[in-house]
Amino acid sequence: MIELTSIHKAFNQGKHNEYWALAGIDLAIPEKQVTALRGPSGSGKTTLLTILGCLARPTEGRVRLRGEDISGLPERFLTEIRRQTFGFIFQQFNLIRGLSAIENVVLPAYPTGRPRKALLEKAEALLADVDLAHRREAKVEWLSGGEQQRVAICRALINDPEALIADEPTANLDTKLAGEFLGILESLADKGRTIILTSHDPLVIESDVVNVIVTLRDGKIVEQ
Amino acid sequence: MLMKIWIEKQKHLIDFTLASLARRKGKNLGLLFIYGLLVFVLASVALYTHALRTEAQKVLAGTPEIVLQRLVAGRHDLIPPGYIEKIGRIRGVQKKEGRLWGYYYDSVVKANYTFMAPRDMKVERGEIIVGPALERSRGLATGNGISFRSYSGELHTFIVADVLPQSSELVSADLVLMHEEDFRAFFKYPDGHYTDVAMSVANPQEIRNVALKLMDALPDSRPILRDEVLRTYASVFDWREGIMLALLSAAILAFGIFAWEKAAGLSAEEKREIGILKAIGWETGDVIKMKFWEGLLISLLAFLLGYVAAYLHVFHFNSLLFEPVLKGWAVLYPRFTLTPHIDGLQVATMFFFTVFPYTAAVLVPIWRAATTDPDTVMRS
Numbered sequence: 001m002i003e004l005t006s007i008h009k010a011f012n013q014g015k016h017n018e019y020w021a022l023a024g025i026d027l028a029i030p031e032k033q034v035t036a037l038r039g040p041s042g043s044g045k046t047t048l049l050t051i052l053g054c055l056a057r058p059t060e061g062r063v064r065l066r067g068e069d070i071s072g073l074p075e076r077f078l079t080e081i082r083r084q085t086f087g088f089i090f091q092q093f094n095l096i097r098g099l100s101a102i103e104n105v106v107l108p109a110y111p112t113g114r115p116r117k118a119l120l121e122k123a124e125a126l127l128a129d130v131d132l133a134h135r136r137e138a139k140v141e142w143l144s145g146g147e148q149q150r151v152a153i154c155r156a157l158i159n160d161p162e163a164l165i166a167d168e169p170t171a172n173l174d175t176k177l178a179g180e181f182l183g184i185l186e187s188l189a190d191k192g193r194t195i196i197l198t199s200h201d202p203l204v205i206e207s208d209v210v211n212v213i214v215t216l217r218d219g220k221i222v223e224q
Numbered sequence: 225m226l227m228k229i230w231i232e233k234q235k236h237l238i239d240f241t242l243a244s245l246a247r248r249k250g251k252n253l254g255l256l257f258i259y260g261l262l263v264f265v266l267a268s269v270a271l272y273t274h275a276l277r278t279e280a281q282k283v284l285a286g287t288p289e290i291v292l293q294r295l296v297a298g299r300h301d302l303i304p305p306g307y308i309e310k311i312g313r314i315r316g317v318q319k320k321e322g323r324l325w326g327y328y329y330d331s332v333v334k335a336n337y338t339f340m341a342p343r344d345m346k347v348e349r350g351e352i353i354v355g356p357a358l359e360r361s362r363g364l365a366t367g368n369g370i371s372f373r374s375y376s377g378e379l380h381t382f383i384v385a386d387v388l389p390q391s392s393e394l395v396s397a398d399l400v401l402m403h404e405e406d407f408r409a410f411f412k413y414p415d416g417h418y419t420d421v422a423m424s425v426a427n428p429q430e431i432r433n434v435a436l437k438l439m440d441a442l443p444d445s446r447p448i449l450r451d452e453v454l455r456t457y458a459s460v461f462d463w464r465e466g467i468m469l470a471l472l473s474a475a476i477l478a479f480g481i482f483a484w485e486k487a488a489g490l491s492a493e494e495k496r497e498i499g500i501l502k503a504i505g506w507e508t509g510d511v512i513k514m515k516f517w518e519g520l521l522i523s524l525l526a527f528l529l530g531y532v533a534a535y536l537h538v539f540h541f542n543s544l545l546f547e548p549v550l551k552g553w554a555v556l557y558p559r560f561t562l563t564p565h566i567d568g569l570q571v572a573t574m575f576f577f578t579v580f581p582y583t584a585a586v587l588v589p590i591w592r593a594a595t596t597d598p599d600t601v602m603r604s
Contacts, residue, residue, distance in 0.1 A: 088503060095500075
């Protein structure tokens with residue numbers, strides 16, 4: 001689905017603190033599979049994830065989405081691709097405080113201009129899927145960590161994206177909740193979604209849900 | 225179809241904006257209050273002085289085009305007998321007549337009245353017609369008698385024949401109209417002398433020429449044009465407005481700093497939210513539009529609230545708060561209700577200077593925050 005060719009990514013380029021987070025990545029993300037990126041802190045997992053999810057552009061190299069080169073696209077187009085193709089689940093969940101669960105879920109759909117009624121129906125269905133229908137009007141800051149993550153999952157799915165991107169999804173969950181998360185992940189994978197995640201949680205990496213494991217170190221792939 | 229999507233999108237943005245405003249209720253209500261207060265004060269001053277000016281113009285419209293005064297050593301002096309005849313015939317002057325008026329200090333209410341012997345109104349001997357302020361301060365009514373002690377020490381008693389209408393109060397508040405002979409007797413005004421000469425000129429183009437001819441014919445005279453009086457009134461009101469605004473400038477400045485701080489200083493929470501919105505698929509433009517709606521809603525609401533409150537303050541509560549500064553130039557304050565008058569240009573100017581800067585101030589930092597890379601949220 002996504003192909004990366006000799007991807008390099010530098011931060012603070014040209015400055016004294018220049019830092020290369022990725023140093024030549026060649027990777028193909030298979031469609032309808034769960035791919036896990038693992039590696040120690042600073043190995044470049046998150047940076048690679050941002051490039052795969054069109055949140056950032058590589059300093060060098062090519063990104064192809066379904067065969068089309070998207071590495072040189074201006075931000076506007078990249079945003080549109082991101083919105084249509086990817087749903088994001090962040091490590092800190094990144095929900096908007098003060099808004100209810102359902103309002104958080106529909107947020108990514110606002111720029112699409114879909115009618116509000118249809119959006120709310122879809123959001124309700126998603127919340128029901130993760131057993132959160134009863135918490136739809138609760139402000140997100142009142143929800144538990146597990147509930148917050150499920151809201152974040154629903155939010156990632158509101159635009160019905162082809163792929164889900166999750167950054168350290170179990171980092172803030174205990175074993176039981178992590179297990180529940182894997183359950184949700186499995187059902188999503190069964191429905192044919194492409195899932196890319198970073199993790200150094202053995203519970204995730206060693207689970208049967210994950211099809212492909214990519215190991216990174218110092219900005220390079222060391223094992224696949 | 226595209227239009228429908230666009231409208232739906234704007235509706236979503238406004239929805240989100242309203243939800244955002246409600247989330248920061250305290251901050252936004254505070255901002256709305258201070259902002260509205262500023263508009264209220266500015267609009268009150270503007271509406272009030274504008275209405276006063278309009279009122280003065282309306283009143284002065286019926287006054288003579290030229291008033292001729294005689295000067296001795298640069299000071300106003302009486303018009304002696306035969307002086308009016310000296311003017312001769314000047315083309316364009318329709319009517320010229322001597323006027324009799326003067327000031328009287330009433331120690332009872334510690335106020336000055338204007339005594340006048342009108343030409344166009346008949347007042348019987350021994351009677352007076354008084355202005356509304358006098359009616360109030362001395363508790364007079366038609367048929368009452370009142371005595372004034374003249375400057376020569378004699379006591380003169382008059383019967384109040386009538387009270388002037390409220391509608392003319394701006395200029396007639398302290399007026400006392402009396403018969404010419406009563407006036408002369410009261411002030412010991414020599415026969416044949418007048419206070420000044422009023423002239424009417426039909427063609428406004430001719431007024432200046434007539435004034436020049438008058439100065440030629442009577443070098444010791446000073447013609448005062450109605451336009452000049454109007455200008456003087458205007459500048460008096462402008463001056464008062466200026467004083468008011470100068471007094472307010474500190475408040476305006478404080479508001480400016482406050483608004484800038486509120487608008488320009490994005491909180492960490494707001495920055496985080498913008499990052500999230502961008503990461504989940506909002507374009508920079510969507511974020512800016514949303515914040516634009518936010519700024520516009522606040523400033524528009526503040527403007528409307530402030531302006532309506534100012535309108536009520538000026539036209540229904542008689543400018544309770546600024547009355548002493550804006551109105552008083554006589555001891556007997558005229559009490560009058562201004563005719564509601566709104567000037568489109570004035571509203572537009574005020575709108576431009578309040579709504580526009582705030583909305584702009586909101587946008588600058590948002591633009592900066594909204595153009596940051598969406599991946600920053602992954603790293604927070």
